[in-house]
Amino acid sequence: MGKSFGNVRAVDDLTFTVEPGTVTGFLGPNGAGKTTTLRMLLGLVRPTSGSATFGGTRYQDLAHPLNTVGTALEASSFHPGRSARNHLRVYALAAGIRANRVDEVLAQVGIAQYADRRVGGYSLGMRQRLGLAFALLGDPGVLVLDEPVNGLDPEGIKWIRSFLKQLAAEGRTVLVSSHLLSEVQQSVDRVVIISRGSLVFEGGLDELESGPRVLADSPQRDALGSALRAAGGTVEAASAGLAVTGLSRERVGAIALDAGCALTLLSTEHSGIEKAFLELVGEGESL
């Protein structure tokens, strides 16, 4: 798909597939085109080129859209003068969903006790939960969630993580967007990363990681470096000593012993995913 707003190229020739039964993170920095892509997926924004389908059917052509795809987009789309229960009732009626489903989803997201309060007085966290209740209304097999973690407090973030896990355990297909990898890292199986409207990575989280690095240091740093290179490792200067790839921590320790270098530092560094992500989206330098 592609989308231009006037001469702003929001999404540029983007193609990806979300596998059934997986939780896929849809990542990219602010303004990368995530929301625009999701809205094109749902028939809310007309693509300039291309199309998107759910199992081969465009959203607009689904016989029971809310029962097939559940959606929570980042914008809070509520009439402030309407209660949460009535808000959900309206769309349950429109989609032909039975009325008592409204109370079920309100309880499921934990806002049942506020159901008859007007939404205008809701906190951001309560609105996010109401948005998720709307997504669950039709008990859909596919969920599209745009930045559900945004604006939540630590308690809320914890809740949404377990919520995503639960959805995945139930075998649902979830596409969840975020501008921070760390926000969804624990919950996703696969990631689709875009930057400036284009795809930069699609695959498993483990494929994203370039492998752990070993950090080592010694008063005889140069001697240690040559010994490690001679043993086949790649050695770079890091902020605290040497960063070694291609050798395990144990090997680095053994090589240092053989070379007669006393070690002052020996540890494994696992920050690979986040770093790889930032490099992919081209923000590595600014951080």
Place this chain on the structure above:
Amino acid sequence: MNALAALRAEATKVLTVRMWWVLLIVLVGYVAFTSGLLALVFGGLGDKLSASGGNVPKIPEAALPPIIYSIASSIGYVFPVLFGTLATTAEFRHQTLTPTFLATPRRGVVLGAKFVTLAVVGAVYGVAALIASVGLGASILAATGHDAGLGHSDTWLLFARIVLAMAIWAVIGVGLGALIPSQVAAIVIVLAFTQFVEPILRLVSTFADWMASIGKFLPGAASDALVGSSIFTSLGASTGETQSLDWWSGGLVLLGYAVLAGTFGYFTSWRKDVT
């Protein structure tokens, strides 16, 4: 099936926000006040004043009840059009078009359901406004010794046409809301046009024959023609030239405005990207 579901959703939208009855109460109060005052002036006081040689525009006895009763639409029409506009622009303002189009992706169906729902609301407004204008007007007319006209079938046909006019006005409001998605701009335009621009245009159009032949196609004039009686046309008749359409062509012109606003609204903002 789909259309019926959309219709029930739209009706629930209207009923679950306070706006509909707030506007209804104001409408009833406004119409009751105006028609009561008019009945007193032309019914009660008018007799006394003309008996003592005062200067009150003379209105034929038989025309008096329709003028008073039609206050329901000749003055009250701004309420259904305002409500239709508010109901539609609220969808843009609060971004509720997103869940609406997610539940009913066929946008034409949604707009159609809104038209029908608001037509019913407009008709309900018409009935309520009539209860106010007839309730107070007929009592005062009867108390001051006039024929309230409630026994004539013509009067009841008048009531039916008033309800129809109010229904069409609400649909015009929906079309305008789709045409002007900015709520503030839409309200300002509706109020300025109905309360200021159109009354002046209608007054000006009585100055010459050729202007009157255009002026009768103004929406308010068409509405009054459909209803068949209005304080504006009656007063106009005593000061200058007026022309009026037949009731049915007035109705068609008014419906034309509704279709025009709805169609343009659909093709401009309603089909646009929802971002």
